[in-house]
């Protein structure tokens with residue numbers, strides 16, 4: 001991969017890559033509820049309904065709340081490596097917000113390696129590369145595994 005290409009989120013606005021990968025959610029300034037993906041119109045807390053919502057970066061760490069295996073290839077616009085490799089899906093409870101956020105687990109970490117309650121962290125992986133840029137996605141990794149993944 002060329003170091004001169006710009007790395008951009010595959011879905012703009014859902015997460016940032018600089019200075020490090022972070023999910024972009026929102027926080028209601030009246031009741032303190034957090035939302036992901038970002039809520040922009042009205043707070044979904046039925047006892048609040050405020051429209052004072054601010055974008056914020058969510059915790060990059062949490063604990064594994066549940067997980068499953070995806071053994072089939074999801075339909076487009078999902079981009080899967082060819083040949084398709086099964087992957088794990090993790091639901092992670094964010095450290096500070098206590099929101100449960102579903103996401104793919106990094107390549108090479110299958111469900112056999114996961115345990116409910118284990119610490120997880122947010123990381124990023126290359127989705128596809130064009131002539132001018134590298135499209136990135138965010139993923140979950142067991143804490144400590146993200147650095148191993150990045151060295152490959």
Ligand SMILES: [Zn+2]
Pocket residue numbers: 028029030031032033043044045048049050
């Ligand atoms: Zn609210």
